[in-house]
Amino acid sequence: MQLSVNGRQIDIGDALRSHIEDSLNSIFEKYFGSAIDANVTLSRAGVMYHARVNAHVGRGIQLVAEGQADKPYAAFDGAAERLSKRLRRHKRRLRDHHKDGTPLPEILAGRQYVLSGEESDEGAAADGEIRPDGQPAIIAEMSHEISTCTVSEAVMRLDLADLPTLMFRNSAHGGLNVVYRRPDGNIGWIDPEGNAAT
Numbered sequence: 001m002q003l004s005v006n007g008r009q010i011d012i013g014d015a016l017r018s019h020i021e022d023s024l025n026s027i028f029e030k031y032f033g034s035a036i037d038a039n040v041t042l043s044r045a046g047v048m049y050h051a052r053v054n055a056h057v058g059r060g061i062q063l064v065a066e067g068q069a070d071k072p073y074a075a076f077d078g079a080a081e082r083l084s085k086r087l088r089r090h091k092r093r094l095r096d097h098h099k100d101g102t103p104l105p106e107i108l109a110g111r112q113y114v115l116s117g118e119e120s121d122e123g124a125a126a127d128g129e130i131r132p133d134g135q136p137a138i139i140a141e142m143s144h145e146i147s148t149c150t151v152s153e154a155v156m157r158l159d160l161a162d163l164p165t166l167m168f169r170n171s172a173h174g175g176l177n178v179v180y181r182r183p184d185g186n187i188g189w190i191d192p193e194g195n196a197a198t
Helices: 014-031 072-100 151-160
Strands: 002-008 037-045 048-058 061-069 111-115 165-170 176-181 187-191
Touching: 002 014, 014 037, 014 048, 014 072, 037 072, 048 072, 061 072, 061 151, 072 151, 151 165, 151 176, 151 187
Parallel strands: 002 037
Antiparallel strands: 037 048, 048 061, 111 187, 165 176, 176 187
16 A cells, blocks of 8 residues: 655654554455555644545545544544444445345436435534625536446445545446435435436
């Protein structure tokens, strides 16, 4: 695994770097095997330390976890615990999916679906910027590869990367779909009518 540990406004010593490397290797070996690369960033804001772990574990699969505490070790350990929890959930879903073997219910075109999800333990996200006219500001435009996968794989990727929304090409019919995290903790699924590729 290619590991990069960076510090913003703090010095990362050899002991902390070694702790981070040992923890991540242990987590990935236990749940996943081996990550391709991981980037850990530790920063300081006032008296609090913030740790962000961003790991690329497979083709198109990103894991993101964050932690905050009054000490750098505790901040990283919090992020590592969230990462471990996501991987454990991912592994359980894969095991349950293969054990059951039953497909998702038949899709009705043009409907919005709500799939049950697990409550988020990471709290609410910070509010975005708002323009003077009351509309949210567009702060960045990025190109992104739209992968082809099943709905359950898309939900796993959404959860693993801790994303609010994910667009994907549905492997069942080739049309574009969206899964998103709802305010009530469930996962929403949008499959537009007439969306199947021709």
